[in-house]
Amino acid sequence: MTRPLLVGAVAYTPNVVPIWEGMRDYFADGPAEMDFVLFSNYGRQVEALLDGAIDIAWNTNLAWVRTVQRTGGACRALAMRDTDTVFRTVFVARAGSALGGLEKLRGKRLALGSKDSAQAAILPVYYLRRAGLGEDDVELVRINSDVGKHGDTGRSELDALRAVLEDRADAAAIGGNTWDAIGAGELMPGGFEAVWTSPPYSHCNFTALPALSDERARPWVEQLLAMDWDNPGHRRILELEGLRRWVPPQLDGYASLFEAVREQGIPARW
Amino acid sequence: MVRILLDLVERVGAVAAGASVTVPLGDADPGIVADWCARTGNELLGVSGGVATVRRGRRPEPPEHLLPGTRVWLYTNFDCNLACDYCCVRSSPRTPRRALGADRVARLAREAAGAGAGELLLTGGEPFLLPDIADLAASCTAVLPTTLLTNAMLLRGRRLEALRRMDRDRLALQVSLDSATPDQHDRHRGAGSWQRAVTGIRTALAEGFRVRVAATLPAGHDGALAPFHAFLDELGIAREDQLVRTLARRGVAEAGVELTVDSLIPEITVTADGVYWHPVAADHDDQLVTTELFPLADAIARVRQRFAEYRARADEAAQWFPCA
Ligand code: SF4
Numbered sequence: 001m002t003r004p005l006l007v008g009a010v011a012y013t014p015n016v017v018p019i020w021e022g023m024r025d026y027f028a029d030g031p032a033e034m035d036f037v038l039f040s041n042y043g044r045q046v047e048a049l050l051d052g053a054i055d056i057a058w059n060t061n062l063a064w065v066r067t068v069q070r071t072g073g074a075c076r077a078l079a080m081r082d083t084d085t086v087f088r089t090v091f092v093a094r095a096g097s098a099l100g101g102l103e104k105l106r107g108k109r110l111a112l113g114s115k116d117s118a119q120a121a122i123l124p125v126y127y128l129r130r131a132g133l134g135e136d137d138v139e140l141v142r143i144n145s146d147v148g149k150h151g152d153t154g155r156s157e158l159d160a161l162r163a164v165l166e167d168r169a170d171a172a173a174i175g176g177n178t179w180d181a182i183g184a185g186e187l188m189p190g191g192f193e194a195v196w197t198s199p200p201y202s203h204c205n206f207t208a209l210p211a212l213s214d215e216r217a218r219p220w221v222e223q224l225l226a227m228d229w230d231n232p233g234h235r236r237i238l239e240l241e242g243l244r245r246w247v248p249p250q251l252d253g254y255a256s257l258f259e260a261v262r263e264q265g266i267p268a269r270w
Numbered sequence: 271m272v273r274i275l276l277d278l279v280e281r282v283g284a285v286a287a288g289a290s291v292t293v294p295l296g297d298a299d300p301g302i303v304a305d306w307c308a309r310t311g312n313e314l315l316g317v318s319g320g321v322a323t324v325r326r327g328r329r330p331e332p333p334e335h336l337l338p339g340t341r342v343w344l345y346t347n348f349d350c351n352l353a354c355d356y357c358c359v360r361s362s363p364r365t366p367r368r369a370l371g372a373d374r375v376a377r378l379a380r381e382a383a384g385a386g387a388g389e390l391l392l393t394g395g396e397p398f399l400l401p402d403i404a405d406l407a408a409s410c411t412a413v414l415p416t417t418l419l420t421n422a423m424l425l426r427g428r429r430l431e432a433l434r435r436m437d438r439d440r441l442a443l444q445v446s447l448d449s450a451t452p453d454q455h456d457r458h459r460g461a462g463s464w465q466r467a468v469t470g471i472r473t474a475l476a477e478g479f480r481v482r483v484a485a486t487l488p489a490g491h492d493g494a495l496a497p498f499h500a501f502l503d504e505l506g507i508a509r510e511d512q513l514v515r516t517l518a519r520r521g522v523a524e525a526g527v528e529l530t531v532d533s534l535i536p537e538i539t540v541t542a543d544g545v546y547w548h549p550v551a552a553d554h555d556d557q558l559v560t561t562e563l564f565p566l567a568d569a570i571a572r573v574r575q576r577f578a579e580y581r582a583r584a585d586e587a588a589q590w591f592p593c594a
Binding site: 013014015017018153154155158161162165178181182183187188190191192239240 | 271272273275276279280283284285286287289302305306309310311327
């Protein structure tokens with residue numbers, strides 16, 4: 001019998017355990033058994049992938065970019081969540097701020113989440129530059145409260161919003177998932193409002209190295225894509241992980257982050 | 271005000287699904303918390319003292335086989351040849367007979383099947399005290415698989431004849447036996463009762479019936495189980511038919527786990543006096559659902575409705591008290 005595929009994931013919430021135990025059970029009776037290993041941060045996980053300690057890494061977009069850089073492009077993405085193909089960053093201010101659009105941020109203070117969060121730090125700076133706003137034009141208030149987890153906990157984004165409430169910043173850049181989690185401005189009119197929303201980009205994916213053969217990867221990916229929202233057993237896992245279905249990777253969606261990492265001189269290692 | 275939303279996301283996001291957190295409201299309106307929970311798929315358990323308690327995710331629905339009405343219990347008589355000191359319905363030889371009777375049992379069985387029940391359970395006191403027990407069993411097995419609870423001490427003479435007339439494919443016996451040796455069983459149920467129960471189990475097995483054995487043990491009984499299971503294996507009782515239940519503080523029992531309407535997943539239970547929430551409390555007014563036995567579907571609907579309300583309200587997950 002071949003040994004189970006070993007999938008790595010970062011433990012950013014206690015729910016990571018039921019998610020991956022559920023995944024392991026789901027794969028247990030099929031042609032591509034798997035087990036999982038949890039890491040405390042994405043740096044360790046990518047090192048373990050490169051060392052061959054795990055076969056597949058459940059990577060954020062920054063971890064993907066770094067793995068591509070470290071392997072000279074030899075790694076490949078196997079699949080992602082439907083929600084990973086349409087991830088966005090939202091710039092949020094107090095309702096009535098009259099800050100509509102990026103240009104209006106000139107001379108203002110923008111709160112960013114942890115420095116290794118693509119959605120709440122790296123891409124926001126990239127979007128500002130595309131709008132012609134450099135370091136001297138917008139004061140960046142950096143809040144590094146969950147470094148290592150690439151912003152997955154959402155904690156630094158909530159702290160960035162608190163900075164807006166406490167008038168330490170005029171606006172905050174957060175992930176669309178956090179914006180939805182606080183009700184997207186609909187629960188409390190007069191609270192926050194979105195002043196700019198980014199184009200969609202790709203977020204997490206399952207990353208593998210050439211050492212994992214197609215013959216081993218294919219049955220696993222096929223079974224992954226077969227998870228069904230209408231099956232209550234599958235749905236429990238899908239809900240916890242925040243998707244309705246697994247889809248093939250959309251690599252175009254990483255172009256903006258590759259460019260941002262290059263522009264901002266973000267190193268390939270931790 | 272809007273700060274409450276940030277606190278909710280942070281605190282609820284940091285705990286495992288199913289866990290609860292408290293979030294101080296500050297100056298926020300509790301309605302905001304309810305709206306946030308509804309939108310994000312979490313459950314507001316309550317607000318008091320300026321603090322909201324929220325469970326991450328929603329409580330799962332009970333499994334299909336535990337939905338109220340999937341099994342229906344019928345208390346056939348209440349009088350018993352034994353007077354066990356922990357009997358949950360206070361049965362004894364002196365307990366007056368309160369019998370449902372053949373006609374009502376037949377109608378209840380039909381209505382239970384019509385209302386979607388999948389299983390009937392007949393219990394006494396001791397059902398074999400009834401001269402027409404074979405007819406009662408027949409009207410049940412005619413419509414649904416049936417379990418007959420007995421102390422198995424009377425399976426001789428005309429009662430053995432009654433047993434022989436029952437449908438072996440549709441009826442299983444469930445016999446109470448508390449230990450692998452007489453002492454513990456006899457201490458609660460009377461001298462000599464263990465030996466006669468074991469003889470009764472052998473008789474029923476020899477007659478070709480499926481026999482389940484159920485032990486009633488005090489809470490915290492763990493150590494006593496291995497020899498008991500070994501004994502039952504030897505008797506020829508399948509492992510899935512070896513049941514252990516914890517003593518309930520009901521009836522004449524002086525100590526046991528506390529069971530209340532909102533902590534029990536209901537199992538429709540019909541006696542001559544009315545329809546009750548659960549078989550362990552078929553002699554207790556606090557768990558009386560209605561004195562109207564018919565139509566049974568109405569009582570089932572009422573239990574389901576109340577159960578849904580309790581589940582929505584209760585903080586703790588309901589505990590399932592297995593009787594069979
Ligand atoms: S526990 Fe069963 S056998 Fe004992 S008195 Fe009650 S009904 Fe009779």
